[in-house]
Every structure is written in structure tokens, then in C-alpha cells.
Amino acid sequence: MHQFGVVLLFAWALCAASCKSSPANCESSNELLQDLRTSLSSAAAVYLPGSGEFEVATTRWSKLDAPTPNVVVVPATEDDVAHTVHQANKCGLPILAFNGVHGAMTTLGRMDRGVAIQLGQLSNVTISRDGETATIGGGVLSKVVTDTLLASGKQTVTGTCECVSYLGPALGGGHGWLQGHYGLVADQFVSMNIVLADGARHTIDSTSDLWWGIKGAGQNFGIVTSVTVKVYDIKDRDWAIDTLIFGGDKVEAVYEAANQHLSNLPVDVINWSYWLNMPDIDADKPVILFYIIQEGVTVVDPVYTNPFRDIGPISSEPQSGSYRDLAAWTGIALDSPPCQKAGLANPRFPIYLREYNVTAQREAYDSFASYVGGADSPFTTSIFMFEAYPQQGVRAVDSNSTAFAFRDDNLLVSPLLTYKPAGEEFDGQVELMGNQLRDIIYQGSSRKELHAYVNYAYGDEKPKNWYGYEQWRQSRLQDLKQKYDPKGKFSFFGPVDVK
Incomplete structure (x- = not known):
């Protein structure tokens, strides 16, 4: 038919x-x-x-x-x-x-x-004649944006993982490799076409009262069918990484060194780490997979790598390449396991930090290892993620100008508990585990506020955890919701109207 x-x-x-x-x-x-x-x-x-x-x-x-x-x-x-x-x-x-x-x-x-x-058919990327902007369809994957722009000598901030959409992360703020230069993905918005709850199409920009809410809480207000964003000439085509692997006995040393040598990152340096099982290296406990990435070089500057080499890694692997290699180096390319739909549950429990509490890192590692360590664990493919990006471009934007509120935080931390679904009772146990791991990190931060990246959120957090504790922020989001989506048509992802 x-x-x-x-x-x-x-x-x-x-x-x-x-x-x-x-x-x-x-x-x-x-x-x-x-x-x-x-x-x-x-x-x-x-x-x-x-x-x-x-x-x-x-x-x-x-x-x-x-x-x-x-x-x-x-x-x-x-x-x-x-x-x-x-x-x-x-x-x-x-x-x-x-x-x-x-x-x-x-x-x-x-x-x-x-x-x-x-939205997958809305997959166009068109660079403007003056080369200062590009219009991106609502269904375009981040990799397509990157590849299309690079072919024309251009770049912009996108999400890091190749299989995520461009707009999905962007509507929640959006972290990316280039944010030190230009800010969050949402900070690149110039204008957009959006379908609102009444089914009407509108083109909006910074003159709209909705613009503030779209940049950080955008999933609540409509469907963005295309967006025009700022693009930039490529400055450096060289990128390098040093991938170091440490045993779990080095948790304190590694994260103390990270506080000392990789806090307030320069604009061209990124530091990620994972705790994950690598049975060929340790059959019983997770290892620390530690990445130091640098733009504009073919070898990461020893000033960043030497303090970690001095700790005594199990291995260290330097590599050089281009921006296109970043996702593969960090295990989030299109063909990497995290990009596959494998019939698993994948909840995360995110928290933003300013710095590592080394004592809390040890407690969290030991707890995580007790859950995921060993081949018999139902969580054996789980990971604990630690992401540190340069913040210069993010902090150059006034925090009050967007619904994304957490521009003063330095670290994005989250356990990702991956497992084969086994019923609601088991899901409840996982929820307790994930929140317990997050709470260890939270208590170690000595902060009164729990800041959580909405794009990684588990779902039991409150709007203040996703969008900021200030009452004026919550009131402004509620007012926008009442104006643009009074019947709650768009209330399934990070809903601002959840009490």
C-alpha cells in the first residue's frame, strides 16, 4: 500500500x-x-x-x-x-x-x-554565503554537522558523542570539545524555527521572551525543526591525546593530581576519565581510563602529562590526529559500544562539581567497584564518567541570560549503570545504587545545592537541580510554560512543571 x-x-x-x-x-x-x-x-x-x-x-x-x-x-x-x-x-x-x-x-x-x-529526515546542514552561520535541520546528528562544516573549513560547538543529535544536547545547554573557545552548544544559536504546542510554526531569535528558556530548558516549549547557529573558521587542525590507564589503587593520587594540574583548564585542553572494567588488565576491579586531550599539537604538552606519568600508570598511549578522531579515541564514535541500541537499561545520575574531593573519590570508587567488579556482576559494562572541559567560552556568557544556570561548575560527573532489564524491583535497586553513588560525590562536595546536567539526568531530580535554585529562574520557566505550553504537551523530558 x-x-x-x-x-x-x-x-x-x-x-x-x-x-x-x-x-x-x-x-x-x-x-x-x-x-x-x-x-x-x-x-x-x-x-x-x-x-x-x-x-x-x-x-x-x-x-x-x-x-x-x-x-x-x-x-x-x-x-x-x-x-x-x-x-x-x-x-x-x-x-x-x-x-x-x-x-x-x-x-x-x-x-x-x-x-x-x-525527526531523522530533517537532516540538512547549509552554510550561509558569508560563512558566519549555518542552518541545521532538527534531525541532524552531531557527526553530520561536524563533517559538513569541516569540509568547508568551518567548525562549531556540538555534542561530543557522534550518535547524539545536534539539537538534543543543545536544548539542555550542550557540552562540547570546543566550548572553551565559543561556549555551550546553545550559546551558538542565532535563530530557529520552532513548532509550538498549538501546532503553529514560528521563527524566533533573541527578541523573543522564549529565547531565554530555549537555551537550557528547550525541550519544554516546542519542537525545533531547524536552527541557525554561529560557525567559525578552523584555527587548528591538529589534536593529540594521551590515554593513561591506572589501577584502582591510584584513585587518590590521580584525582589529587587532577586538582593540582588540570583545574581551570586552558582553552585548548580537555580532561576526561572513566572508571570501567577492563578484564585483561584487572579481572576483579575497574581501572581508571584517563584522557588528556590537547588542541593544536601533535603531542600533548608534557606539562600536563608528566604529573600523571609520575604516578605510575599501567600504560600510556599518545596519539595524534584531527578533530574527527576525538570520538573514537574516547570510545563514543558511531561504531563504539555506547552508541549501540543493545536492549539494555542505561540510567545516569549526574552531578556538577567545582573540584574533586579525593576522599569522596575513593569512597565512590570502592562502592562502584563492589557493584560492577568481576565477570558475574549484572553491571559489568557500566562506567563512571568524569568530564572536565575548558570553561572560558562558557563563562563569557552571562549566566542570567539563559535557562542553563551552572556556568561556574568545572566538572561533570556521572555513574552510568548499564544492565539487562530484569523487572521493576531490580530497576528500583539500581535507582538506589545510582543515587547512593551520586550522594557520595555530593556529600564530598560540601555544597548545599545539587547541580545536575539535564541531558544526563536520571529523572528523580527536581527542576531546581536541572535549571538552578534561584526562585526567579523557576518562576520564569513556569511563566514561559504557562504561556507557550499551558496543557503540558511537551513535558516528558526534564519537565519544568514537575513539583
Whole structure:
């Protein structure tokens, strides 16, 4: 059957089922059929439960509390998105837009019916004639943005992982390799096309009151179908990394050295580390995989690497290459295990820090090792992530000017507990474990506020943890929500209206 036949049958069935209980929300079936016939583009697709396409489209990176839509719409144009939202509104159905992988917040599971909009066909990247901006479709992956711009001698800030979308991280702020130069991904926005809760398309920029909320809490207010962002000439094509591996006995030494030598990072240096199992090195406990990355060189400056070599790593591997190599070096390329949909649950429990508390690092490591160490653990592929980026470009932007609030924090820390789903009781145990690990780090920080990166959030945090503790921030977000999405159509990811 031609896909429009599927679309029209879906419209009839959807309204017959959904509108029966709330006829005031729907027009007649004939009108809906005509509306779809005249409004959806020929390349749009609709997938229904039971079809292979539906199963593929709804398979998520994390199976924990995944949403369960009734239908998936794959728009081919920005107008298709607007029409789909309008159609969903007629039948009183909730809406969830998605693309890429890694969205794992448990609040997504609150969608137990509705319309999922898969944005993958909106995948264009167009550089302006003056070379100062690029327009990026709502479904473009970060790698496509990077590769397209690099081919023209340009770059911008994107998320680090190749399989995430460009806009997914951006709407929550968005950390990236180049943020030391230019700020967060959201800080690059110039203007955007957005479909609001009423199904209307708008072009907004800094003159809109919504602009503030979009830059950090953007998933709450609409579906961004394209965005125009600042792009920059490539300054340095060389990148280098030194990958050091330490045993768990070196936790205190490694993170004390990180505090001493890699705090307040220069604009061209990035430091990540993972705690993870590497059975060939240690069969019983996680090791510390420690990355020092530098831009503009072919060998990382010894001033950064020598303090860690002096600790006595198990191994040290220097490499040189280009920006395109960063994801593979750090294990987050398209073909890396973290980018695969393997039927696992992947909750994270993030916290921002200013510096490491070495005592807390040891306690967290020992606890983490007790959960994930050894081949018999159900969490054997889990990791504990520590991300440190240069902050100059981030702090150059006034914190009050965006919904992203945590510009003074230096470190993004998060356990990622990966496991095969085994029922709600087991999920509850994992929640306790993850929060216990995060709480060790939090208590060690001696801070009164728990700052959590919304894009990594587990889902049990509060809006103040995602968007800032200041009352004026919470009030402003609530006011924007009431103005632009009063019925809560977009409330499944980091919802600002959760008490």
C-alpha cells in the first residue's frame, strides 16, 4: 500500500479510537482524512504498532522507562511537524519528538500513549554565503554537522558523542570539545524555527521572551525543526591525546593530581576519565581510563602529562590526529559500544562539581567497584564518567541570560549503570545504587545545592537541580510554560512543571 494509504487509515483509526471518549477534541473523520491528504508531504511516513518500521523507530538506547507511543510520524518537512502536532492536538494526544540516541530520563516513561515524531529526515546542514552561520535541520546528528562544516573549513560547538543529535544536547545547554573557545552548544544559536504546542510554526531569535528558556530548558516549549547557529573558521587542525590507564589503587593520587594540574583548564585542553572494567588488565576491579586531550599539537604538552606519568600508570598511549578522531579515541564514535541500541537499561545520575574531593573519590570508587567488579556482576559494562572541559567560552556568557544556570561548575560527573532489564524491583535497586553513588560525590562536595546536567539526568531530580535554585529562574520557566505550553504537551523530558 502507498504510504499515504497507511497515513489515511491511521487517521481514521486514531480518531475513531482516541476521539470516541473526548469528541470535543476532534473534528470529523472525513475532515481529518482530507487534512492529512492535503498537508503531509509525499516523503513523510507513518508507522503503526506491529510493523517492523515502528519497532525500529521506537527502539531506544535505554529501555528503562521508555515511552510507549501509539504511532510514529517521520516528517520530511518542517511543515509536516507542524501538521502532526496540530493533528495530535485534535485528538488530545501527547507528543514526543526525538532523534539520535542517549535520551534516557525516566520521565519519558510517563508517555503511555501519543504521537512520537522522529525527526531523522530533517537532516540538512547549509552554510550561509558569508560563512558566519549555518542552518541545521532538527534531525541532524552531531557527526553530520561536524563533517559538513569541516569540509568547508568551518567548525562549531556540538555534542561530543557522534550518535547524539545536534539539537538534543543543545536544548539542555550542550557540552562540547570546543566550548572553551565559543561556549555551550546553545550559546551558538542565532535563530530557529520552532513548532509550538498549538501546532503553529514560528521563527524566533533573541527578541523573543522564549529565547531565554530555549537555551537550557528547550525541550519544554516546542519542537525545533531547524536552527541557525554561529560557525567559525578552523584555527587548528591538529589534536593529540594521551590515554593513561591506572589501577584502582591510584584513585587518590590521580584525582589529587587532577586538582593540582588540570583545574581551570586552558582553552585548548580537555580532561576526561572513566572508571570501567577492563578484564585483561584487572579481572576483579575497574581501572581508571584517563584522557588528556590537547588542541593544536601533535603531542600533548608534557606539562600536563608528566604529573600523571609520575604516578605510575599501567600504560600510556599518545596519539595524534584531527578533530574527527576525538570520538573514537574516547570510545563514543558511531561504531563504539555506547552508541549501540543493545536492549539494555542505561540510567545516569549526574552531578556538577567545582573540584574533586579525593576522599569522596575513593569512597565512590570502592562502592562502584563492589557493584560492577568481576565477570558475574549484572553491571559489568557500566562506567563512571568524569568530564572536565575548558570553561572560558562558557563563562563569557552571562549566566542570567539563559535557562542553563551552572556556568561556574568545572566538572561533570556521572555513574552510568548499564544492565539487562530484569523487572521493576531490580530497576528500583539500581535507582538506589545510582543515587547512593551520586550522594557520595555530593556529600564530598560540601555544597548545599545539587547541580545536575539535564541531558544526563536520571529523572528523580527536581527542576531546581536541572535549571538552578534561584526562585526567579523557576518562576520564569513556569511563566514561559504557562504561556507557550499551558496543557503540558511537551513535558516528558526534564519537565519544568514537575513539583
